[in-house]
């Protein structure tokens with residue numbers, strides 16, 4: 001906690017020219033430093049006030065500024081915080097920061113303001129991650145889920161489970177350590193086992209939902225597959241609304257993999273257009289086809305494109321057979337000159353792909369709902385939930401084997417610790433460093 005006695009400063013706004021910039025100072029000396037900077041006594045100013053002032057250096061005016069004061073503990077970090085709003089030129093902003101440093105502030109490390117907020121109990125770890133996610137959110141679903149976690153949704157969903165566990169663990173501890181207390185209920189294996197199974201179920205549901213939510217936010221790896229010339233690249237271009245892949249009427253146009261990202265109402269697809277699959281003797285094309293097949297292996301969603309203007313060929317049937325156990329959507333393209341087929345029919349060349357995008361949205365409706373509701377939010381949180389799941393499985397096994405209750409508590413405590421670490425309450429310092437180092441300076 002020693003580090004926290006010093007006063008830190010950083011530019012809180014983007015490293016770019018704008019109308020205004022903000023320099024943020026936090027710590028015991030924040031108000032003193034700002035007072036010296038603008039030659040005004042701010043020591044009596046209350047929190048949530050704004051003061052106009054002039055920054056001077058060697059009797060020259062550097063800038064006119066607005067100084068916002070937040071007094072501990074009612075501030076972002078929980079310490080005294082001053083935000084100096086100056087004109088947004090890079091030179092001016094850096095100048096004022098360096099004047100603050102000259103008056104005794106230390107340059108903040110990346111994410112140090114948020115780290116202090118966490119250490120001062122202003123937010124838990126999942127909320128701090130929410131700050132980072134919100135800053136980096138590129139669409140509404142991401143921003144919404146970041147805002148949820150910023151508001152403490154993660155600790156909220158974990159709370160009932162944690163409380164239940166805490167209660168049972170402490171009950172067992174009392175039973176073991178103070179057998180003479182007969183006013184405390186004596187728990188038995190038979191009572192704990194169904195509870196442990198229910199907890200395991202809760203944890204697994206959390207993991208499952210979170211994985212789906214994270215996946216949909218980060219992007220579903222989607223491969224566009226089909227024999228040559230059916231319109232795969234045309235479909236990629238139609239979905240991306242740009243001419244990214246080369247389209248010609250020559251079979252075997254696409255040889256390398258072409259990628260692009262598309263967002264459909266919050267569902268992100270990482271699209272891969274591939275070489276048309278068929279028997280080929282061309283060396284380059286063969287390599288391309290191998291790449292297509294590798295992409296197929298890894299894909300979470302496969303869009304199988306069929307030329308709807310022709311009858312299905314043997315190659316189409318092979319591809320349908322090859323992908324039948326995959327999560328797939330079959331589309332009939334070229335419906336502008338089509339023989340009618342049952343199923344999803346599109347015209348990539350005319351940008352008429354709504355039947356497909358609707359099918360995708362329908363397929364991921366539940367996940368999309370999860371992605372914008374309260375779930376665990378990232379790989380770190382999910383990883384800890386998986387540890388808790390493992391510990392809970394161990395607890396169940398120990399119970400079923402009829403082992404002593406004190407052995408069961410070890411597993412239950414491990415599960416509890418893992419869950420607590422999600423919000424950082426059982427925190428490890430090195431872990432904190434890693435998370436906070438991902439923050440932007442001044443946040």
Ligand SMILES: Nc1nc2c(ncn2[C@@H]2O[C@H](COP(=O)(O)OP(=O)(O)OP(=O)(O)O)[C@@H](O)[C@H]2O)c(=O)[nH]1
Pocket residue numbers: 226227228229230231232233234235246247248249250251252253254255274275276277333334335336337346347348349350
């Ligand atoms: N009429 C019609 N023609 C289409 C449509 N989509 C694609 N085409 C035509 O089909 C031909 C092949 O299109 P591509 O998008 O290059 O097909 P591909 O599946 O990527 O082909 P390869 O890369 O060779 O495997 C081109 O001449 C396109 O103009 C469509 O919706 N309607």
Ligand SMILES: [Mg+2]
Pocket residue numbers: 232233234245246253254273274275276
């Ligand atoms: Mg192509």
